Every structure is written in structure tokens, then in C-alpha cells.
């Protein structure tokens with residue numbers, strides 16, 4: 001059923017000025033992990049974010065909560081972002097998770113937003129707090145219900161600026177709660193109570209990114225709990241959950257009636273000290289969870305009831321749990337959410353060949369010489385004929401001394417011819433040179449495909465309530 005649970009004793013409570021007031025309706029989501037530019041693929045980013053945006057907006061339309069709580073890790077790479085990148089992702093987040101005017105949004109920081117304790121810088125922390133109007137510790141009163149919101153990374157207990165500020169604020173809040181409780185019970189309260197704001201006491205609900213200390217997810221049995229291969233992995237204090245010490249302090253200072261947390265990406269319902277319930281909300285991103293979920297809480301000053309809405313493909317399943325522990329406990333029902341028509345338009349695709357590599361693998365150079373050889377032979381023959389003529393000259397020399405000079409002249413002419421042959425030979429060498437490029441390899445080593453604009457339009461969404469036990 002696509003609807004809020006009803007409280008069994010709703011009629012008897014929550015009166016403002018004698019008039020019956022409806023309970024507060026709150027939606028709680030965690031670990032949206034909006035992808036940055038370092039991790040993941042752009043196509044995956046478009047798909048996941050489209051699914052998250054449409055599911056969130058559809059859920060907002062169906063459920064119309066008065067208040068939405070975002071339990072950290074809103075961004076995946078907030079801890080690494082430059083300010084330009086951070087502002088870009090914050091803008092995208094606020095567009096995807098836009099709420100109607102009149103709906104309040106409260107946020108707590110997660111380790112992916114500002115880093116785990118060891119890597120938090122004042123700059124990163126303050127820019128997140130400013131962008132989402134939050135602070136390390138906040139107390140919020142809404143329709144008579146009190147919430148305490150906490151930056152989990154401020155509970156390291158090492159006396160750093162962030163931790164000291166958080167501890168001071170928590171001590172103040174602890175006093176404020178004690179004073180309000182004492183006054184509402186008609187007790188005489190110490191003078192310190194006069195310095196605090198007066199409000200009607202309601203046992204607070206603690207909202208934070210890390211779960212309270214637990215050894216693992218082994219005892220989590222809700223339908224969207226961690227898979228078997230992850231369930232028994234021991235939790236590391238300050239990494240997977242708060243430390244034992246910090247959890248103990250929070251129980252003492254806040255004395256919450258319920259704790260709601262995120263961070264593990266899997267659903268879990270546990271009872272601390274056999275009395276105080278904690279619900280860990282699984283990730284709202286399809287990248288982290290096959291069946292993402294969010295929590296709907298109906299709350300009055302004294303009672304509350306939670307519904308975990310779990311998405312499975314086109315169907316939104318609801319897991320009900322009653323935290324006044326006297327009614328139905330866990331009960332599953334479903335609500336079909338069908339997307340009727342999805343239009344995906346790729347507006348501009350740009351293909352850029354970034355690098356072309358041209359490699360000439362083998363060059364063969366052959367100089368063909370046959371004709372030159374022939375010419376050379378002819379030169380040789382002429383040379384021989386010269387020799388013969390020389391011989392004849394020699395023979396004639398004795399008898400024809402007079403002809404000597406003429407022979408000498410002829411010899412010179414032979415020498416000249418020989419030289420001309422040499423020159424022709426050289427010219428032959430130059431005339432016939434064959435250059436063969438035997439193998440040319442062309443490799444395109446880098447091609448960049450950029451999809452510049454993708455337009456995805458959902459033109460019709462149909463919601464069909466369908467009840468199943």
C-alpha cells in the first residue's frame with residue numbers, strides 16, 4: 001500500500017491548543033552517493049541518477065512528507081572535490097532531491113561528504129555545512145517532536161576542534177533536554193536551566209551517519225539486510241560504526257527513543273540494551289544496493305511507527321515495523337510504481353580521434369643495375385678497342401714516328417671516352433633507384449567518444465497500489 005502507517009493511539013495524542021493535530025510525517029534517506037568525476041562511468045552515472053531522481057520525486061509526490069532527513073554520504077567524492085567541482089555536484093544534488101516549498105530538509109554529513117576523521121579539513125567541513133545549512137550537532141523541534149542530528153566523524157574523541165565543538169554542543173543539548181524533561185514533570189530544576197530555551201519535552205530521535213556501536217550486521221534480519229557474505233564481517237569502531245565509548249556517551253547525553261543511521265548501505269533493525277531501537281537505512285543508490293530503500297516515519301511526541309519502502313525494479317515494497325511493539329511488527333506489502341513511457345534522446349554525440357600513430361615498418365631499397373652494367377660493359381669494350389688501337393699504334397710507332405703524335409691524341413681521346421663512360425655509369429647509378437615501402441602500419445591509439453547532451457524524458461508514470469502480505 002502506498003501510504004503512511006497509522007498510529008494506534010493517534011487520536012489520544014498530539015494536541016495543540018486543545019485541537020487534535022496530525023502526527024509528523026518524515027522521510028529519511030541515506031547514502032545517495034552522487035557520483036563525481038573520478039569513480040564510475042558517465043553512462044552509469046546518468047542511469048543511476050535518473051533512477052534516484054525519478055524515484056525520489058515520485059515518492060515525494062505520493063507521500064508528501066513534511067520533513068526530509070538526509071543521513072550523509074550525499075556525494076560520493078565530496079572529500080576530494082575542488083570547490084568548483086563541489087559546487088557543481090551540490091547543484092546537481094539539490095536539483096535531483098528538490099522538495100516542494102513547505103517541506104523542510106535537514107542534513108547530516110557523511111564520511112564521503114567531508115572525509116573520515118583523519119582527513120577532514122576545516123575548509124571541507126565548513127563548505128559542506130554551508131552548502132547544506134547544517135552543523136556538527138543540531139537539535140530540531142518539529143511539531144512537538146525533538147530530533148538531534150549529529151556529524152558522526154565528530155565523535156572521534158581526540159579533542160580536535162570539530163570533536164571539541166561537538167562535545168560542547170552535546171553537553172549543552174543534554175542539559176537542555178534534562179531541564180525540559182524536569183520542567184515538564186513539574187520538578188524543581190537548577191538555575192542552569194534558566195539559561196536554556198524552553199520547549200515541551202519529547203524524548204528525542206537521534207539521526208546520524210554512522211550506526212551506534214555493533215559488532216557486525218549478523219543480527220539484521222530485515223528484507224534489505226546485508227547479504228550473507230557481508231553480514232558477518234566484523235565492524236571496525238570509528239570506520240563502520242561509532243566507537244563503544246561514543247555510543248555510550250550518546251545514550252547518556254541524548255537518551256534517544258530511536259536512532260536512525262546510514263553508512264552500511266544495508267537495512268538493519270536492532271535493539272540496544274534490549275530497549276532502544278535503531279534502524280539503519282540502506283543506500284538509496286542502485287549503485288550500492290539492488291533494492292534501495294528509504295524510511296517513512298509517522299511520529300508524535302510519544303509514539304512513532306516506521307515504514308521502510310524498498311524498491312525492487314518497478315515495484316516499491318513496504319516493510320512495516322511498529323515501534324510501540326504492540327501491533328503488527330514486520331509486515332510486507334507492495335505498491336507498484338510503473339514507469340509507462342521513457343524517452344531517451346541522445347542529442348549530440350561527438351567523436352574525436354585524439355591520436356593517430358603512423359608507423360612505417362619496413363622500407364626496401366633496391367638499386368637495379370642491369371642497364372648500367374651493360375653500359376659499363378660497352379665502356380669496357382670501348383676501352384679494349386682503345387687498347388687495341390694503342391697496340392696498333394705501338395706497332396706503327398716504329399714505322400710511323402710521325403703518326404705518334406696523332407696516336408697520342410687518340411689516346412687522349414680514349415681517356416676522355418673512358419671518363420665519359422665513368423660519368424655515364426655514375427649517372428646510371430643515379431637513374432635507376434627503386435624505393436619500395438613494404439609495410440605501413442596505421443594505428444589509431446586513442447579515440448574519444450563524447451556524448452555531449454543526453455536528454456531523458458519520462459512522459460508518463462503510473463502508480464498502482466497493490467497489497468500483498
Ligand SMILES: [Zn+2]
Nearest residue numbers: 073110111263
Ligand atoms: Zn559512509
